Amino acid sequence: MWDNFLQGILLSLRWDTFGMMGLGLMLGMFVGALPGFTTIMAMAVLLPISFFLDPMVGIPFLIGVYKGGIYGGSIPAILVSMPGTGAAVATTFDGPALTKKGQSRKAMEMALFASVSGDLSSDILTILFIGPIAILAMKIGPPELAAIILLSLIIISATTTGVFAKGLIMCFIGLFIAMIGQDPLGGMSRFTFGFFAIKSGIPLLPMLIGLFAIPEILQAVEKKVTSFVRKEFNLQTGEKLTFKEYRRCFRTILRSTAIGTALGIIPGVGQVVAAFVGYAAAKNASKHPETFGKGELEGIAGAEAANNAVNGPTLVPLLTLGIPGDKVTAILLGAFIAQGLRPGPQLFAEQGSLVFAILIAMIFANILFVVLGYLTIPLFAKVVNIRKSALLPLTAVFAFAGSYVYRSDPFDLLILVFFGIFSYAAKKLSFDVTPMVMGYILGPVLEYSFGQTVNMAQGNTLHFIFVARPVTATILAITPFVTFLLWWRATRLRRKHIEAQTTAEQPAQG
Amino acid sequence: MTIRKISRFVMVAALLVFVGFSPALADTYPSKPITLIIPLGAGGSHDLNARVFTSVIPQYLGQAMVVKLMPGAGGQTGTSAAIKAKPDGYTLLFTHNYIDQLQPLLEKLPYDTLKDLKSVCRINYGAASVVVRTEKPWKTLDEMLAYGKQSPGKLVFTTSGNWGATMTPGARVLLKAGVQATYVPYKGGGPAMQALLAGDGDFMMSFPSQAGPLIEAGKIRALASAGDKEVFPNVPTLKSLGYETGTMDRIVMAPKGVPEDRMKILRDAFAKLNSDKTYQRLMARIGENMEYMDGPEYDKIRPMQMDEYRKLVKEISGK
Numbered sequence: 001m002w003d004n005f006l007q008g009i010l011l012s013l014r015w016d017t018f019g020m021m022g023l024g025l026m027l028g029m030f031v032g033a034l035p036g037f038t039t040i041m042a043m044a045v046l047l048p049i050s051f052f053l054d055p056m057v058g059i060p061f062l063i064g065v066y067k068g069g070i071y072g073g074s075i076p077a078i079l080v081s082m083p084g085t086g087a088a089v090a091t092t093f094d095g096p097a098l099t100k101k102g103q104s105r106k107a108m109e110m111a112l113f114a115s116v117s118g119d120l121s122s123d124i125l126t127i128l129f130i131g132p133i134a135i136l137a138m139k140i141g142p143p144e145l146a147a148i149i150l151l152s153l154i155i156i157s158a159t160t161t162g163v164f165a166k167g168l169i170m171c172f173i174g175l176f177i178a179m180i181g182q183d184p185l186g187g188m189s190r191f192t193f194g195f196f197a198i199k200s201g202i203p204l205l206p207m208l209i210g211l212f213a214i215p216e217i218l219q220a221v222e223k224k225v226t227s228f229v230r231k232e233f234n235l236q237t238g239e240k241l242t243f244k245e246y247r248r249c250f251r252t253i254l255r256s257t258a259i260g261t262a263l264g265i266i267p268g269v270g271q272v273v274a275a276f277v278g279y280a281a282a283k284n285a286s287k288h289p290e291t292f293g294k295g296e297l298e299g300i301a302g303a304e305a306a307n308n309a310v311n312g313p314t315l316v317p318l319l320t321l322g323i324p325g326d327k328v329t330a331i332l333l334g335a336f337i338a339q340g341l342r343p344g345p346q347l348f349a350e351q352g353s354l355v356f357a358i359l360i361a362m363i364f365a366n367i368l369f370v371v372l373g374y375l376t377i378p379l380f381a382k383v384v385n386i387r388k389s390a391l392l393p394l395t396a397v398f399a400f401a402g403s404y405v406y407r408s409d410p411f412d413l414l415i416l417v418f419f420g421i422f423s424y425a426a427k428k429l430s431f432d433v434t435p436m437v438m439g440y441i442l443g444p445v446l447e448y449s450f451g452q453t454v455n456m457a458q459g460n461t462l463h464f465i466f467v468a469r470p471v472t473a474t475i476l477a478i479t480p481f482v483t484f485l486l487w488w489r490a491t492r493l494r495r496k497h498i499e500a501q502t503t504a505e506q507p508a509q510g
Numbered sequence: 511m512t513i514r515k516i517s518r519f520v521m522v523a524a525l526l527v528f529v530g531f532s533p534a535l536a537d538t539y540p541s542k543p544i545t546l547i548i549p550l551g552a553g554g555s556h557d558l559n560a561r562v563f564t565s566v567i568p569q570y571l572g573q574a575m576v577v578k579l580m581p582g583a584g585g586q587t588g589t590s591a592a593i594k595a596k597p598d599g600y601t602l603l604f605t606h607n608y609i610d611q612l613q614p615l616l617e618k619l620p621y622d623t624l625k626d627l628k629s630v631c632r633i634n635y636g637a638a639s640v641v642v643r644t645e646k647p648w649k650t651l652d653e654m655l656a657y658g659k660q661s662p663g664k665l666v667f668t669t670s671g672n673w674g675a676t677m678t679p680g681a682r683v684l685l686k687a688g689v690q691a692t693y694v695p696y697k698g699g700g701p702a703m704q705a706l707l708a709g710d711g712d713f714m715m716s717f718p719s720q721a722g723p724l725i726e727a728g729k730i731r732a733l734a735s736a737g738d739k740e741v742f743p744n745v746p747t748l749k750s751l752g753y754e755t756g757t758m759d760r761i762v763m764a765p766k767g768v769p770e771d772r773m774k775i776l777r778d779a780f781a782k783l784n785s786d787k788t789y790q791r792l793m794a795r796i797g798e799n800m801e802y803m804d805g806p807e808y809d810k811i812r813p814m815q816m817d818e819y820r821k822l823v824k825e826i827s828g829k
Contacts, residue, residue, distance in 0.1 A: 040551075040552045040553065041552060041579070043552070043553075044552040044553065044557055044561070044577075044579065045577075047558075047561050048561045048562075048564075048565045051561075051562075051565070051792060137704070138704065138707060138708040139708065141705060141708060141710045142694075142705075142710075181583070182583055182584060184697075185672065185695060186672060187584060187616060187617070187672055187673065189617065194618075196590065196619075196620055199582075199583040199586065199587070200581075200582030200583035200584075200586070200587045201582070203582075267700075267701055267704060317700075317704060321703075321704070321707065321724070321729075322720065322723045322724065323700045323701075323703050323704050323707075323720070324553070324700045325700060325701070325704075327551060327552050327553040328553070329553075329700075330552075330553030330554065330698075330700065331552060331553040331557075333553075334553065334557070334558040334561070334796070337558075337719055337795065337796050337797060338558075338562075338792065338795050338796055339795070340795050342719075342722060342723040342797075343723070344723030344724055344726075344727055345723070345724070345727035345729060346723050346726050346727045347723065349727075407580060407581075407582065407587070408578060408580065408591075409580075409587070409591070448697065452694055452695065452696070455692060455693065455694045455695075456666070456692070456694055456710065458663055458664075458692055
């Protein structure tokens, strides 16, 4: 094991490995930054390049694309409130607010450092605990997944801004929207009214872009803003992130890394959920949760550290068993196989040094990532320097183009417009769209895993859960307590907030 | 003699070439890249197979082939897009038999796949094997099925999704043997295998690229395989045991109405792939066979397979 590890280090120290990894990171970052193009698409398109490269070059290249892509999605999320990938949605809560304050550079640097910190520590944890993670991943079946999703939905709903009931309503709207289309288990059409275009359901990315980017544009138009971003904060003078600020967010980064790593072990949950849960946890733990959503650096750190921390553990089932847990690892599996390497228990036993070399290359990728990311931030930040009269129409063009290229279906443009208007109206009525997005993303996973559980139980679900599935039973048992704790905290905070407001108002009245 | 002179010459030459040959270009198919729609998501076996052949086929077509992934509605989103495309030979569909011949039986679709699509060729097929964990007592398929018959509903079949590429052949075996099993669908073959290894399922159908390394590692055992030839040494084919299951045929289709001469150009290009060294090497690496079949021949099989599936769907879901 130790020999393999040392050999792995030697194997990974190659200039061409680093070169291609760097190229992969840059490509990933750019593709991730383009709305509508997902990291998965970028990897699928670039996969054939790896066929003709040495394994120690081709695979780190794809890993670079993957890591770069997840971070790249945060760039348009921060600058123009347009999530480039699903994983960047939680970054739109605080990123654009910071941009409006003229702190886009700070926000992007926070996203970069949080991403790299989360990624690096999760990679190291993965290397150290590859065995236990593999065993743990196996223990999580559909019943456990269903219980975890239920708990996540409660945590996220409880931490949204505004009235609890409104959050709940939006969550249910999200769950309903997720039901449109073919039901995930039986393939029956629901709520499609025989309309073919929505048979496959409401697509995620056009909906996200509509929900988050369109209201920003409309609001800017409404206010006739000459400067969407105040002029005095332009790129060159844009404030840099200070070490003190990073220190302040360090606890959040650690927490989100733990969350991301844990969720990465669970097959099929992924970055999107990790980012939301990381954000929610940061807000819950904060002493000043009211600053979240209004340009809080910790919010960005919480989301970005969590979504990148997923990267390490998702590779474990692939490397140890040859089983891809999600689409990204499925593409990596293709790359491995095309190299004549078959991931699985044998690969680890026979070519342990190569597996370690790839894992170590991932760590080096992070270091390279900090350098490349840091160098390119000023370039991306230039975007906000564009005159508003040009930037707003440009944002609109990207919103439409991004929604179209996702599936190349013109119908998606209608979805974009519909959700854009919906979100604008929701904003005016102070409804938060976040619980809706969560309901939409997690609903089908919950439904699917619950359906599987019922199938597995062969008719006696409760008995099955409590007798054969101790982990599920435990999670379900703690759920009411967590719910109560969150509710109690939320009401206490709101009361405090109201008290503070009334005491502030009293002198004026008296 | 200057650069300016040379560049002027090049420009004039380019102009002449452009003017002189453009009408000819319009007549020679293909004169622009061909779009290959895959109605499935990134990272699946179709994606991987397509990445291999689209990286080699430009040599024989003289044009690039661009993959366009259009997942959704179990494969019908991409299928519908291909059917609606102009039948000029610039849009093709890379699909499989369950999308083409089984899904239309489950749902009402605004088109008829058998009539609206014509086969260019079958690239190859995926032959799944019945696999169980090594801890299980069953050494042969018959032993497993006997257990299933003895205790109805106890045998758990983990599948890669309802009516997908691993459920359908498995269901045909169970139906023929008269075994009542519990079906648990997962989102793809990967999660299904993970569930099998974790002991949440008793058996599944697995493709060689997935099952191979796990069999070598002694984690699972293959009991029987689909297809005409043995996939693993000393593992009988389902056919030889009396079960007709079919395979997952990876097929390239074109919307109906593509001129015959263009169809011939496409079919010839795909046929030539099979003797290409790079193609052979890459296909062998990804563990896929090259059981190529010409389009017209495959078109004859389609309605027959559909009839088979019709019986199966009727038995299982009563539709």
